[in-house]
Amino acid sequence: MTVSIIVLAAGQGTRMRSQLPKVLQPLAGRPLLDHVLDTAQALDPRRLLVVHGHGADAVRETCDRDGVDWVLQAEQLGTGHAVDQAMPEVSDEDIVLVLYGDVPLITRTSLDALLAATSDSTLGLLTIELDDPAGYGRILRNTQGRIERIVEHKDATDKERDIREINTGLLAAPAEKMKRWLRSLDNRNAQGEYYLTDIIAMSVAEGMEVVGVAAQSAAEVHGINDRSQLAAAEAMYRERQAQALMQQGVHLLDPARIDIRGELSCGLDVQVDVNVVFEGKVTLADGVRIGPNCVLRDVTVGKNTVIDAFSHIESADIGKSCSIGPYARLRPGSLLKDDVKVGNFVEIKKSELARGAKVNHLTYIGDASIGEVVNIGAGTITCNYDGVNKHRTVIEDGAFIGSNASLVAPVRVGRNATVGAGSVISKDVGDDALAVTRARQSEIADWQRPTKK
C-alpha cells in the first residue's frame, strides 16, 4: 500500500489576530506546519502535498523542504475543495491521507492505526469523544454502530449536537474513489462550502465501510484556531517532552516548568530545575545539573558540570566538572575544557578556556585563548575591539591576572606571568614576569581633611 499525504494549510486563521499566517505560528519555537511535515515525512509517503493559500508566499518560503510539493488553493472554498486541488498529483492506486496544518501534535502511532484501517474497500476516519464537542463535525452512526455520515455543527439539529463523538478531520481513503467523490461534492450547506466530510455518506452509499479509529489522546488532535488553543498546544507539547525525559531518567524539578524548543538529549541523573529553556540542539552528559531560570541554546555540556541559576548560554561547548554561573553569559564560540569555573556576571565570547581556568567575577573575555589553570581576577576585561577590528588576547598556562586589569589586544601574557591589579596591558608580557602599569602609591602622614566653612 503506497501512501500519499495531503496537508491542508490554506486557511487564514482570522481568530489568531496576527500578521502571520496561522500555520506559521510557532509551537516550541517552530512553525505549526513544520511539526506536521516532520510527522508526515516519518511515514515515508510517495507524495507529500501541502495545500496553501492564505499567506502562500510566506508559508512556502518558510516551510519549503525536500520531498514537499506545494499546491495553491487561491480561494478557500472548503476542505473538500482544498483536497481536490491536490488530487491530480496523486496516483489512483495510492491511499491518500489528509492531515491539517493546524493540528500539529498528531503522532505517527495514530496515523499508522488510521492507515491500517484503510484499504480499497474501507475508509479510515480518526475520531474522538469530547466532553464539549461544540463547533466540530459530529459522527452519525446507525443502530449497528456503523458510521453513516458526518454532520457539521452549523448544519446539525439539536439532537445531533448532543453527539460527543467528533470528526478530527484526519482521514484516509483510496485515491481513485476519493477523486470521484470529490467531483460530486456540492456546497449547499450552512457555510456554502465544499465539505470533505460529505464523502463519508457517499462512500457508505457505495457499500464501503467507514472505520472509526479513536485518536490516542485529545492532545494529538488538538486543533489551533486562536491564541489560547496555541498556548494549550504548547503546554501539551511540553508535557509530552517532559514525560519522555523523565522516562529516560532525567530529574525534572517541575515538568510543567521546562521548555524544549528543539532537541534535548540527556545522560543519566541529569537534574533540571524550574524555568529552564532549551533551544536548538542541547546535549547534557551524565550528572549535569542545571539551576533555575537558565537558557541553553545549541550547547553541549560534559559530565557532572553544574550550571547555576540565571545563566544564558549559546553555541558553547562545555567540558566535564565545570562550574558555571550563577548569572553567567556564554556567547557563541565559548569553548570550555574540563574543570573550568565561570562565575557571576562573567561574559565570554569566541574564546577557549583550557582545563582548570577560573574566571570568577565580573569579567569580559572576548576573542581570547586562556591557558590551563589561569586565574583571572574580578573585573578583568579583554579590550578586543579597537572600534574597527577585533583582536585576540592570548594568556598562557599558569598566568595570574590581577583584578581590574585591561588587556588591550592584540596581546599575549606569557606562561606563569603575573599581571598586577589595575594594570592596562598593551604590550606582551614575558613568561614568569610581573607586569604592573598602575601609578605608585604615595602617602602623606597625618592628613588633615578640609572642614566646612
Ligand code: UD1
Ligand atoms: C473541519 C471539519 C469538521 C471537523 C473539524 C476538526 C469539514 C467540512 N469540517 O471543520 O468536521 O470536526 O475540521 O477541526 O471538513 N482549509 C483549507 N482550505 C479550505 C478550508 C479549510 O486549506 O478551503 C484547511 C484549514 O486551514 C484547516 C483545515 O483545512 O487547516 C480545516 O479547516 P477549518 O475551516 O478549520 O474546518 P472546520 O470548520 O474546523
Ligand code: CA
Ligand atoms: Ca478548525
